[in-house]
Amino acid sequence: MIRSEVDRFWSHVVKGPEPEDCWFWTGAISDDGYGRFWIRRQAGQQAVRPQRYAYELATGEPLPMSTLLLHACDIPICVHATADLDVSHVAPGTHRENMLDRAQRGRYRNRQTLRLGDLPRQVRVQRSLDLRTVILDHGWQPELISAALLGVELTHPRLF
Template identity: 70%
Template structure:
């Protein structure tokens, strides 16, 4: 993961004032209402869900594609990795 990707990611996040508040994704939104974030993948790019990217930043773990990451708040554009 590149530092510039992290900087780009955080530039699209608005954190609520309280620790438990949602962190709202302000970047690209797909037709399904969930965010989209482009990262480098070899010589090209790939789209990832911002909440998965936030989880990776918070934990250092990259989840396999088949693992679902659920929101505790049910807000599709929330990226708060609690």
């Protein structure tokens, strides 16, 4: 990995204060609600998934194209990847059972009932965009983050 590229990657990520918190991607978001990170390779410019990039950084190994990464936290723009899959929010699809288990045990505060991945695409995209806006405008504010994830109108006065 190229140092400046890695720095640029992390400059787009906002990490929550607690060890189990999400790390949100605040760069470009695709029309499927997932992030997009542009890198330059010999073949030219290419867009990669931030969660895959983060996972490769964490493990130090390239991830085969055929390997699907899943989110235990079910938040498409989360890039909290660690080599320890008991802690990581993203892991290869082969660990699906473990991840569902963890999600059901409610290890992820304020998102046990959320299934963002199951929402219609347009809704999912809007949630990702709203979440990014909240993070960029206000930093890590749990109430605003929850509201964005739940699709609550963010201009509602009671939130402030």
